[in-house]
Amino acid sequence: MNLTNGFAFTCPFKTNSGNKALEHLPVELAGLNAFKPLIITSRELAGPKAIGTLINAFGDSGMTIGVFDDVTETADLNVVEQIREIFLKGQYDVIIALGGGIIVDVAKILNLAVSLKVADARQLSPATAIRDPLGPFVVIPTAAATGMETSKYAVLSGKIFTSVHLMPGLVVLDPRLTRAKDGKTVAEAGFAAFGRTLEAYIAPDKNPFMDAYAFTALRFIRENLASAVNKRCNKKESLAVANAVAMSGCVISNTDQNMLHRLGQVFQNTVHVHPGIIIGMCLHPFLDDCMKKDSSRIASLLLPLAGDDKYAAMPEAGRAGDALRDLCEFSYEIYRSLKGKIPRTITEAGIQQYLMKDIFDIINQEPDGAYLRTVIDRVGGSSIKA
Amino acid sequence: MILPDYYEFCCRVKIVAGHDALEKIPALLAEMGSKKPLIITDKGVAAAGLVDIVVNALKEGVTIGGVADNVPPDSDLKVVNQLAGLYRDNACDAIIAVGGGSVMDTAKGVNIVVSENATDLMAFSGAGALNRRLKTLVAVPTTAGTGSEVTLVAVIKDHEKHLKMAFTSYFLLPSVSILDSRMTMTMPPFITAMTGMDALSHAVEGYYCLQKNPLSDAHSLAAVNMIHQYLPSVTKNPADKDGRLAMAVSACLAGISFSNSMVGIVHNLGHATGSVCGVPHGICMAILLPYGLEYNMHKRGETIAELLLPMAGEEVYRKTPKAERAEKVVSLIRQMNQDLNEITGGRHARYFSEVKDRDGKQMVPREILPEIAKAALLDGATIYNPEDQDYEENLLVLEAAWEGKPLDRNKIKKG
Amino acid sequence: MREIHAGGKPLKKAYVAIFLWFTGRAIQAAAKVDKEVQKEFAALPDDFTFALGCLPNGPWMVVGKEKGKVKYFGGNLKCRPVHLRLVIKSLDAAFLILSFQESTALATTRNRLMTDGEVPYALSVIRILDIVEVYLLPKLIASLAVKRYPSWWSFSRKLAGRVGVYTRTLLGF
Numbered sequence: 001m002n003l004t005n006g007f008a009f010t011c012p013f014k015t016n017s018g019n020k021a022l023e024h025l026p027v028e029l030a031g032l033n034a035f036k037p038l039i040i041t042s043r044e045l046a047g048p049k050a051i052g053t054l055i056n057a058f059g060d061s062g063m064t065i066g067v068f069d070d071v072t073e074t075a076d077l078n079v080v081e082q083i084r085e086i087f088l089k090g091q092y093d094v095i096i097a098l099g100g101g102i103i104v105d106v107a108k109i110l111n112l113a114v115s116l117k118v119a120d121a122r123q124l125s126p127a128t129a130i131r132d133p134l135g136p137f138v139v140i141p142t143a144a145a146t147g148m149e150t151s152k153y154a155v156l157s158g159k160i161f162t163s164v165h166l167m168p169g170l171v172v173l174d175p176r177l178t179r180a181k182d183g184k185t186v187a188e189a190g191f192a193a194f195g196r197t198l199e200a201y202i203a204p205d206k207n208p209f210m211d212a213y214a215f216t217a218l219r220f221i222r223e224n225l226a227s228a229v230n231k232r233c234n235k236k237e238s239l240a241v242a243n244a245v246a247m248s249g250c251v252i253s254n255t256d257q258n259m260l261h262r263l264g265q266v267f268q269n270t271v272h273v274h275p276g277i278i279i280g281m282c283l284h285p286f287l288d289d290c291m292k293k294d295s296s297r298i299a300s301l302l303l304p305l306a307g308d309d310k311y312a313a314m315p316e317a318g319r320a321g322d323a324l325r326d327l328c329e330f331s332y333e334i335y336r337s338l339k340g341k342i343p344r345t346i347t348e349a350g351i352q353q354y355l356m357k358d359i360f361d362i363i364n365q366e367p368d369g370a371y372l373r374t375v376i377d378r379v380g381g382s383s384i385k386a
Numbered sequence: 387m388i389l390p391d392y393y394e395f396c397c398r399v400k401i402v403a404g405h406d407a408l409e410k411i412p413a414l415l416a417e418m419g420s421k422k423p424l425i426i427t428d429k430g431v432a433a434a435g436l437v438d439i440v441v442n443a444l445k446e447g448v449t450i451g452g453v454a455d456n457v458p459p460d461s462d463l464k465v466v467n468q469l470a471g472l473y474r475d476n477a478c479d480a481i482i483a484v485g486g487g488s489v490m491d492t493a494k495g496v497n498i499v500v501s502e503n504a505t506d507l508m509a510f511s512g513a514g515a516l517n518r519r520l521k522t523l524v525a526v527p528t529t530a531g532t533g534s535e536v537t538l539v540a541v542i543k544d545h546e547k548h549l550k551m552a553f554t555s556y557f558l559l560p561s562v563s564i565l566d567s568r569m570t571m572t573m574p575p576f577i578t579a580m581t582g583m584d585a586l587s588h589a590v591e592g593y594y595c596l597q598k599n600p601l602s603d604a605h606s607l608a609a610v611n612m613i614h615q616y617l618p619s620v621t622k623n624p625a626d627k628d629g630r631l632a633m634a635v636s637a638c639l640a641g642i643s644f645s646n647s648m649v650g651i652v653h654n655l656g657h658a659t660g661s662v663c664g665v666p667h668g669i670c671m672a673i674l675l676p677y678g679l680e681y682n683m684h685k686r687g688e689t690i691a692e693l694l695l696p697m698a699g700e701e702v703y704r705k706t707p708k709a710e711r712a713e714k715v716v717s718l719i720r721q722m723n724q725d726l727n728e729i730t731g732g733r734h735a736r737y738f739s740e741v742k743d744r745d746g747k748q749m750v751p752r753e754i755l756p757e758i759a760k761a762a763l764l765d766g767a768t769i770y771n772p773e774d775q776d777y778e779e780n781l782l783v784l785e786a787a788w789e790g791k792p793l794d795r796n797k798i799k800k801g
Numbered sequence: 802m803r804e805i806h807a808g809g810k811p812l813k814k815a816y817v818a819i820f821l822w823f824t825g826r827a828i829q830a831a832a833k834v835d836k837e838v839q840k841e842f843a844a845l846p847d848d849f850t851f852a853l854g855c856l857p858n859g860p861w862m863v864v865g866k867e868k869g870k871v872k873y874f875g876g877n878l879k880c881r882p883v884h885l886r887l888v889i890k891s892l893d894a895a896f897l898i899l900s901f902q903e904s905t906a907l908a909t910t911r912n913r914l915m916t917d918g919e920v921p922y923a924l925s926v927i928r929i930l931d932i933v934e935v936y937l938l939p940k941l942i943a944s945l946a947v948k949r950y951p952s953w954w955s956f957s958r959k960l961a962g963r964v965g966v967y968t969r970t971l972l973g974f
């Protein structure tokens with residue numbers, strides 16, 4: 001790692017992970033001077049069982065809790081405005097987001113609205129200046145998390161808000177909530193987190209603080225994703241993946257190397273395909289290119305992927321090849337066990353031709369658009385005539 | 387990598403590092419809406435010209451609300467109150483702390499007083515007494531060791547009432563830590579050596595203590611790797627800019643690790659030795675670290691063995707049979723002490739019997755070891771140590787560390 | 802949108818309360834039977850009192866010294882000034898600890914058990930609790946509850962101590 005050029009790093013959230021993590025919430029909130037939480041969630045997306053578990057965790061605290069459980073996939077600033085009024089009227093003092101994806105996006109923008117004391121949430125835009133830290137904000141990811149919950153990004157109606165202050169102050173990972181109903185959800189989240197951290201990990205200008213998160217996340221996903229996908233009853237493996245997914249939010253907020261992430265984002269915003277699917281399929285062409293540019297960076301992946309013994313046993317010249325082989329085995333195992341539930345090419349994903357044109361229009365605007373196109377081409381994007 | 391049944395991890399401090407990191411302070415202050423910082427430091431730091439470098443770096447866009455260089459080597463309540471008065475009188479809106487542990491503690495204390503408008507600091511000691519954000523605090527460490535730029539503890543002493551107040555809160559974490567190679571450039575070799583070994587003890591204890599978790603582990607591994615690589619060479623070549631930066635960064639990584647996973651017997655016995663004999667903390671750490679590893683070896687052998695790869699690299703790791711890896715780690719740390727001893731012309735002590743004060747007098751006479759062993763029973767770090775400790779065992783370790791003999795591990799009681 | 806008032810957990814609370822009552826009386830008993838516990842208490846101030854309990858709303862156990870004797874003072878935190886509080890973060894965490902799924906040391910290191918007060922007092926109390934646990938529990942469970950089970954104790958200390966602590970705890974003298 002080269003430190004000469006200097007760097008900056010920040011991860012504002014505290015992580016509480018494990019058995020009975022939810023039950024510590026009343027004490028955690030008191031430590032933030034917060035006593036009346038408003039839970040933002042969705043019956044449809046997070047499920048009534050998760051909501052029940054969270055509410056039960058407040059048992060014996062004597063607290064009054066607000067629950068807004070109507071967030072939908074299509075939520076926009078109007079919904080934020082609706083909740084903002086509820087928040088003010090109910091005199092709530094902390095926001096707890098339960099779930100993943102859009103639920104947390106809504107909660108982040110809500111936090112922005114109530115902290116900046118705007119008169120109407122619909123005035124907010126990515127151009128809104130966010131200078132000071134916002135109010136207390138807790139994220140409780142479920143298995144449906146995408147990894148962006150813990151990041152500095154929030155996306156609402158295609159608009160991307162960016163600020164470190166949007167990141168939560170506390171992330172609670174509880175094994176009762178991080179178990180998935182189906183393997184596909186786990187695999188999507190795992191692939192998304194894996195690709196994002198992998199790209200940051202092999203970046204030439206990474207710093208050791210970000211690297212600590214990336215290393216841990218990569219190893220957790222490599223060691224646990226396959227069994228979390230296969231044996232969904234296994235709490236421990238799902239929790240390890242959820243930990244890695246949460247860490248990936250910190251990683252993506254501290255790197256400029258986010259090509260895979262951006263590709264995933266474009267497909268999510270345009271055709272509502274989970275970014276994990278796109279990141280999963282683009283991983284291989286991306287790695288091929290990296291290998292041609294600088295194989296030593298790929299070689300460094302062998303340590304988090306294969307572990308100390310295999311890494312040390314392999315002479316330097318063989319490490320990059322070994323890392324690639326390991327990666328192929330890893331993703332093959334997951335694709336195979338999901339038996340086609342996760343598409344491996346754009347064609348398999350069934351994206352309509354006219355929509356691919358929209359995607360290419362967006363990609364062409366990116367500074368590295370020409371290169372991004374070549375990646376999409378190699379995962380079957382070109383077979384669909386744009 | 388092990389996921390504990392339950393863990394918590396937090397380091398909210400923004401880290402800014404580089405050879406010109408100080409120059410980023412004005413922009414950082416502006417980002418946080420602060421315009422007029424009070425600089426808190428001590429006479430030694432000021433005399434070394436470090437404050438001038440900081441003041442120079444602040445030239446653009448910042449009005450300095452005052453420079454207070456009267457922090458004593460031991461934090462003091464009176465000074466905290468006086469500096470809080472200065473902060474208010476000069477209408478400051480941020481604090482920049484330039485120095486080592488005592489300066490950081492004092493600055494954290496001042497921050498409580500000015501943010502909470504407190505008259506009695508004591509009211510904010512117990513758990514949970516602080517529950518909102520304090521004023522902007524920028525930490526500029528001038529030693530690469532304590533890690534107090536990323537810890538959530540402040541110890542303030544009331545010398546009149548003979549009280550030691552400990553404050554613990556996530557709100558005490560500085561807003562930003564600035565790791566700039568210029569701040570440690572002038573550190574003399576033997577201080578570089580001992581503060582560096584303090585950092586290593588944080589990384590290593592953080593790795594084997596009971597509160598370890600995957601994130602503290604990753605920070606420890608990175609720190610162990612860099613300290614082993616850079617500490618001897620920086621001690622030898624004090625002007626090595628990149629080495630200085632690497633040491634500042636690794637001390638910070640180690641600080642993040644141990645403030646989340648805590649420390650054990652090495653710090654427990656080290657604190658006691660410090661308070662009974664006045665031996666500098668870093669020296670105690672350097673001497674005790676191999677013994678801490680030996681003491682916990684029967685419970686944490688595999689964990690300790692994992693330190694070998696980041697420490698010595700693939701070659702050594704591969705050549706050392708699995709069963710011997712933990713012991714190899716211990717001998718590498720002993721070797722580091724030996725090397726540092728040679729580089730500093732004997733000033734870096736390897737055993738307690740070697741520790742001398744300025745007049746060449748032995749600081750830890752053998753007869754005093756029982757007193758240290760007893761004092762250690764009152765130090766909280768034992769809670770996080772994997773193996774239990776009692777008086778006899780404390781004495782056993784201290785005696786071995788005094789003579790410089792490996793620990794007789796058979797004498798440790800096993801449950 | 803709805804607003805909910807957090808309910809109670811009467812069963813867990815009752816279990817924890819009973820267990821704290823039992824532990825409190827056992828400490829009182831151990832102070833009469835065991836030399837080491839006596840020594841620990843002797844080193845503490847004359848009116849030293851500590852409490853063990855849970856956030857946010859109890860239950861609690863208060864034990865302290867009065868006229869040289871160690872007494873269990875019941876479950877009211879406000880019954881007398883407390884020097885040291887051992888605080889468990891939630892009822893569920895207390896349940897984990899008190900049903901021996903998690904040792905005291907482990908609970909501390911898992912950020913579930915916090916100490917509020919001077920550190921030397923806390924260390925003393927933890928040593929006392931460890932000894933009491935060894936007396937109260939069968940070896941298999943006690944070795945989960947403490948860092949290391951004192952296998953070096955003589956058989957007679959264990960037996961006499963255990964009988965003494967149990968009878969006194971149950972009979973309350």
Ligand SMILES: [Fe+2]
Nearest residue numbers: 532584588671
């Ligand atoms: Fe230290």
